[in-house]
Amino acid sequence: MAAQIIDGKAFAARVRDKVAGHVARLVSGHGVTPGLAVVLVGEDPASQVYVRSKGRMTVEVGMASFEHRLAADTGETELLDLIARLNADPSVHGILVQLPLPDHLDEALVIAAIDPAKDVDGFHISNVGLLATGQKAMVPCTPLGCLMMLRDHLGDLSGLEAVVIGRSNIVGKPMAQLLLGDSCTVTIAHSRTRDLPEVVRRADIVVAAVGRPGMVPGDWIKPGATVIDVGINRVDAGEGKTRLVGDCDFDSCAAVAGAITPVPGGVGPMTIACLLANTVTACSRAHGLPEPEGLTA
Ligand SMILES: NC(=O)C1=CN([C@@H]2O[C@H](COP(=O)(O)OP(=O)(O)OC[C@H]3O[C@@H](n4cnc5c(N)ncnc54)[C@H](OP(=O)(O)O)[C@@H]3O)[C@@H](O)[C@H]2O)C=CC1
Ligand SMILES: Nc1nc(=O)c2c([nH]1)NC[C@@H]1CN(c3ccc(C(=O)N[C@@H](CCC(=O)O)C(=O)O)cc3)C=[N+]21
Known part of the structure; x- marks a missing residue:
């Protein structure tokens, strides 16, 4: 089976179009x-x-x-x-x-x-606490972008097994909260996790946010699983050049997964699109105006 490639660059362009539409309404209407x-x-x-x-x-x-x-x-x-x-x-x-x-x-x-209210990164402890308690918050851009792609690809996420590799405050933890909010059964793995390959093999959804080039091989992936690769790693490409790779070994994972995000062109562009989405959301809230649809968690 060859995985469908989730085109984050194209998805991000659609998100920016939606943001632009909402911005135009704020400008002309208000x-x-x-x-x-x-x-x-x-x-x-x-x-x-x-x-x-x-x-x-x-x-x-x-x-x-x-x-x-x-x-x-x-x-x-x-x-x-x-x-x-x-x-x-x-x-x-x-x-x-x-x-x-x-x-x-x-x-x-x-x-x-x-x-x-202006924390469009969603890193302030107030926003962290609001997200954790299921209230309206500013949601960190990278996990929000991952969630949008997952919902778009899979529809309803409830009941799915999700494994997030990485527990940072900016990616792993908020990603786990969002998946829990969508009723996934969530496991957060990290550097001390025992038997990581077996943990990842349970997952219908794998989100890798580690910072180790190609550390997740295809034989950790359950056939048909959706793989979201957050890692951005610059590696030597020979002849004095470098290139970007993710935390997943793309070729072997794509051979087994149902769908996978590439690096570059996956999560990265969605992160910036979600930053713009959060800004238009923050502006709407600041003025007591309706929030943009489809741009929030
Ligand atoms: N696409 C985008 O927009 C963004 C991409 N990134 C990229 O995502 C990656 C992760 O970023 P970030 O969350 O900030 O990184 P951190 O370094 O803050 O966190 C890395 C996490 O990976 C875990 N880890 C390290 N080694 C292993 C291992 N061998 N097995 C399992 N888990 C391990 C660590 O565990 P422990 O806690 O036990 O040390 C830690 O929880 C980086 O490549 C970064 O460049 C980040 C932000 C945005
Ligand atoms: N306060 C704060 N908020 C952040 O959101 C934040 C930050 N600090 N510090 C750094 C990380 C990293 N990050 C990325 C954003 C976009 C791409 C991105 O667009 N990447 C392109 C490739 C870009 C290239 O070619 O270099 C892609 O994956 O296709 C990557 C990484 C946001 N971060």
């Missing part, structure tokens, strides 16, 4: 333009690329983009002052502080300073 502020501390080249593409897509869907680039040695007070100004700015509906931050800055403290 005179409100959603705005997203992205804060980048330091000069990490990969982060600069992401921030640039986020800014470009924000403008493409008709929203306002505010970029704040701070020097790598920016102090905590300066960063917290900026966040306070963005919290108070009515033209800013979403705030994203690009992670990781330089070592001298306390990530938990910085995230806690963001107004939860």
Whole structure:
């Protein structure tokens, strides 16, 4: 069996179209333009690329983009002052502080300073708690994008066995919460899990979010399972070049799975599309207007 390839790039373009439609209604119907502020501390080249593409897509869907680039040695007070100004700015509906931050800055403290209503990453403990208790929250972009692709591909997820590999606060844990919210039977695996291959073989849905190139081979996959590969790993491609690969060994997994997301072109583009979706959702909520349909969990 050859797996269906879930085209995250095409799906993300459809999500951005929906976002653009909602933005247009906010602008023409209510005179409100959603705005997203992205804060980048330091000069990490990969982060600069992401921030640039986020800014470009924000403008493409008709929203306002505010970029704040701070020097790598920016102090905590300066960063917290900026966040306070963005919290108070009515033209800013979403705030994203690009992670990781330089070592001298306390990530938990910085995230806690963001107004939860503008926390389009969904990392603030208020949003984490709202998600965990099944209430309306800002949902982290990467897991939200994975959930959208799973629902689109499988329809109703209830009763399915889902195994999430990885327990980070930004991917693994919120992914598990969303799958539980859709009534999957959820297992969270991590580096201390015993007999990971047997655990993964039970899964109808596998979400791999580890950061180890190709660690999941096809013989861990139950025939017909849906595989969502969150990993983004840059590996040597010879001749001084590099390429991106996921956490799943694509060829062997695709030979067994029912469907699989590729890397690149899978979860990554959906993450950015969901950031835009969260921003338009935050803007609608801030103005007491109806939320966009099909763009929230
Ligand atoms: N596509 C996208 O938009 C995004 C992609 N990513 C990518 O997803 C991947 C994961 O990111 P993130 O969650 O931040 O990573 P973290 O490093 O924060 O977490 C990795 C998790 O993998 C677990 N792990 C490590 N080794 C093993 C192993 N041998 N077997 C089982 N589990 C293991 C760790 O377990 P333990 O807790 O026990 O240490 C940990 O829970 C990365 O490749 C990252 O680049 C991340 C964010 C967005
Ligand atoms: N506050 C914060 N929020 C984040 O959401 C956040 C972050 N910090 N720090 C870094 C990670 C990583 N991340 C990605 C987003 C898009 C792609 C993406 O679009 N990837 C393309 C490939 C891009 C390329 O070619 O380099 C793809 O998979 O097809 C990847 C990774 C968001 N993150």
